[in-house]
Amino acid sequence: MTRALFFLFAILSCKAYQSPEEYPLNVIAFFPGEIPPDAPPFFFAASAISNAFRVAVDLINNKTCNFPDILQNTKLVIREYDDALTPTVALEEFLRIANSGESLVLGVVEEVIAIPASTIGNVFDVATLSPYSPGSVLGDKRKHPYFSRLYVSVLQEVEVLQEQLLYFASIGGRGWTDVAVLSNIQDSNIDFSFSFIAATEDNDLQVLSFQQIFVEQQNLEIEFNEIKKSGARVIVTSIVLDLNYVMDQAEEFGLIGENFVWCSSSSSTLSLLPSTTLQGLLVSDMYLDSEAPNRECYLGGIAADPTTAAPFPLSPLLYFDNMDTVVTAAFAIDTLDKMEMLDQRIPAQLWADVIRNVSFSGGSGDVSFFSNGDRVADIEVSYFDFQQGLVPFSQFTDGELIQLSDVVWYSNSTELPDLDIRPPFHYWSCKDGEERFDPSGKTISISSPNGSSAVYIESGYHCDAFIDCDNMSDERYDCKTNYVIIFIVFGILTVLLMLAAVCIFVLVLLFGFILKYPRVRACSPSFLIILLVSIFIGYSSIFAFFGKPHPISCAFQPWLLGLPCVSMIAALSVKNYRVYKIFSSPLKKVRVSDLQLLCWWIAIVLPALVIIVLWTIISTPTADFVDRDERDHYVCVTGGFTGSPGGYVFFFIFVGYTSAVLLFGAVVSVISRNINPLFNESKLLTISIYNLGFLAAVIIPVYLVVLPFNPFIAWILRTCAVLYAFTTTMVVQFLPILWGISIQDRFRRVALNLMKHESLSTPSALSATANK
Template sequence: VVANFFSSPEPSPLSRGMLTSLLPYPESNPLFDCFANAWKVADPVLYPGAGLGQLPPIPALTGSDLVVATIAALDQIDKMQMLDGRRISGQLWADAIRNISVPSVNQQIEFFPNGDRKAQLSLFYYSPESNSFVRFADSEFNDYTLQNVQDVVWYSNTTQLPDLDIRPPFSYWSCEDGKMKEDPTGKTVSLHTPGSSHVDEIESGYYCDHFIDCHNLSDESGECGGNYMILFIVFGVVTGLLMILTLLIIIFVAIFGIILQYRRLKSASPFFLMLLLISIFVGYSSVFAFFGKPHPVACAFQPWLLGLPVISMIAILAVKNLRIYRIFKYPLKRTKITDLELLAVWTVILVPAVLIIVVWMIVSTPTASIKERDGEDHYICATGGFTGEPGGIIFFFIFVGYSAGILIFGAIISVLSRNVPSLFNESKLLTISIYNLGFLSAVIIPVFLVIQPFNPFWAWILRTCAVLYAFTATLVLQFFPRIVGIVFVDRFKDNNNSSTSYISTKTHE
């Protein structure tokens, strides 16, 4: 059974708008007329598609050209006396075909050196209504330009160009709307990377991945296991209350320590108590620098807001211990230690920390940039400046190392002053505070560095809890005993007993 590809009894609308390129139908010439007359009377059983008094279709003419070209190539090879049964190489066939120039029923049969036929081509589209290909453009072989004849009726049964850019649909997260959406076309929505502080449409994989990629936290809120919105609210309220408590204690120390000069506060140097409270207050405020999506300004302020208050607090505890050690090192000698001297020691300790951070800001500037974490690009705090990575981590450990040195200095002074009489000993609370900070740093910093790259949600909780605990523990140990003593023991009366008078006199003289 031979299929009839020239006509179909039941045209399919699915083929509407199908394109093809064919030779244009020839004008009347002797060769074409001869071929057409033979086609009209041919037996359709032997020649499918022929007969029935119809003109030959263009594919039949192309088939005729194929036969003529083959005969012309064989004629060239025969003239070379190579049709004697030997194998003829493909290259010889190609050269013979490209060198022919013979007339045909349609156009002259000639070829370019690359094998393309030198012929005018016409472009057609299929119309199921007429069950035929309809010419819509012509092309000349010498310049390959198209001359439009009419518009194409495409598969949509309109002349509107079809969309051939078919892409699979995809889901994405809308930061603004706070929900998962889908682009059925696969190309209507342009996805953003979290490479700035404000983006909208991001990949669905960014949803609930523990990294904050939306400025409004919508990708890490709602049904996420790590809900940053709830986390920030809870820790924000707690931190705010602690800051208010610190302000109240500042007022308390100012009234009873500086203005009224109660012995319980005066013996501990109200000036340094105020300096310690200011350090604690700024330390609390550093928590808010870690809220929300990372921002270059917030990332740059984090070492200042957290690092300096920590160093200041440690230095204050150390110099206050140093004062007690020097007073009781020679108990029979009258020792004069002014607040100005202690302030000078505190400044000497603080200046290197400031220099470390200043150089850090210049050489390895903290900023926010795109970094790959857990297989995805995220906008996180990173190291910029002249060095880039790992300059930031190097300066971090330099700063931590310096802080550890101050802690060790304070611990040594605590050991040296351990035998001070308990009635005059302020160093016990200072020592507990110093050991507490040292233990906290030794445990929290390594654990935080391990967790941070993989789960920033728990790393954030760990760091914030450590910060709040460190400053709160110092606040409680250094101030609550004195507040309780003034309010509940002395009932707001200045208890000028011998012990407090003695230590106060030896301290400030």
């Protein structure tokens, strides 16, 4: 008996699992009941979209659409929780559901609701299935493990929109990559904007301006001014509710036209009213399959329910997302029913796993999910047509953007807008030597006046005292700083002086080496030759400063000007030093040969040569493009290993050494001042030293000060100083010799003992020297 009762109890306690007759679907959406007639149109649209949940439940329960046999013994019952379009109300409803022991919530469309709701779900073990909520953070499985959605992430939407802009940029060129972003100060809009800006770091798009406005802000002047100043022609928006108003204001402000392209986030198009200002607006959105098997079934259900009627046309995708959400939940419930688990509380993780394994053909196309709960779907890019609404023209599928048709732009044509709009400008034509005007701002390509490639340069380079054109036309026509005239005048003068030096060179060879005139022999003709060669090369250095700077001419300037100066000073000094050595010991017969003198000259010139060689190697003089007087010019600068100020360091080292040689010459002049005037050239050397000292002490500082802002004046100062220094030295050294030969000696070979001189203190030395 006891055993029989035990078996009876066991049989009664092991009752078989039965599918429930009804299973609730907890939906948080906008279910306001009756809406006042004067309510905003968006309220009616939101209510119509929310009612699509009810339509989908009816389709499932009535087995209307072509779905597999699911929930054969169970009907779905929708539990409507009105969020009043308010996040706090929606979260209160979510908590109410969680506290009732339920573990699945549908709806929570807005990101501002979905993120905190999902977070609460982590605490209360409640899974969330949303038809929309594209927020980027919701795709993070670590933070939102139980959240799934029937929509793509905003990151995917942004990626495809940028791919489309880059495609147009590859065709339309400049202008398509310069973007301004305009966003509402609201979570979902900020998320889209920040995601768009962050994504530009990995491509050629650049955001020139980012402006934020309040929802329903009326005065947009500041924001539009900033966008206009940025020069951006592509304007990406993420605006809630009032995109029509924003676009109308933008048109009045001159930011809408044939040379502008506007783009929008998909959320901004939910409440758009047809308008010509929206023509050509680009929107990336989840692909809506127009040939989906259940599309007509869904549309029939919507059309049969008057509560889904909206005051303005809505994308079917808005209805289909909600309806596919219900169908997805139905498939998940059917799976759990087959697992015989509907008679108990389902863990949130199990809900998430089962939902993410659902796959079916819905109203919008194939429905399936990634492992993080995002929907697997293609993205399409559409343009807004004020008569047809959103018209798809490209599709992103399998990692490739496919162009399906042309866009009808704001101009009502399919011709790609020209966004390369530039301000008109004046420019200088180096070739034609005249200022011209480019009204389009892009017909002429302005080049920097660097190297030899400058053809068209900014008009501001005309008559600015810097040579920027190879042919110097920018400083030739209608300029006070006419380099051509200056170059001609100084060029002729320099050539004449060089010819004079050549003539004197010939006379020194003739009278000093061939005819051996004592007057010339007494002045050491070998070093007169060195002096003339130094003067000739010094004159030639002027031509290294002619025309537009060039790396080669800049590199030769220290060689052509610096070494001749040192060579000239060294020749004067050692020649006078030899006279001092001969006459400093009256009781001795001292002989200083030209070879010894040459060694002394080399010893003085060699350190200067080393300085210039090191200068050329370490801080190479070259030409480069640098800022001068608020403009970039091609000028001589320091290059090499050091760059600036290495050139100045070597310059002043060289000047210091040259000054030391000058000082040596001055000392020799002082201590040899009482020697026979026939051989004593201390007065002449003193004059030369004074001239060269004046060049170093006065002209060099003035030149360095003037050069950066007025190279024209600096060029004249430097050239005059060089001509003055070498010419005075040539005149002082050679005019007395030529005067003596031609006027005093009348071209006769006059012996020294026939000349009249005062205080011939050492006749033996004098005779020995004169007869060499």
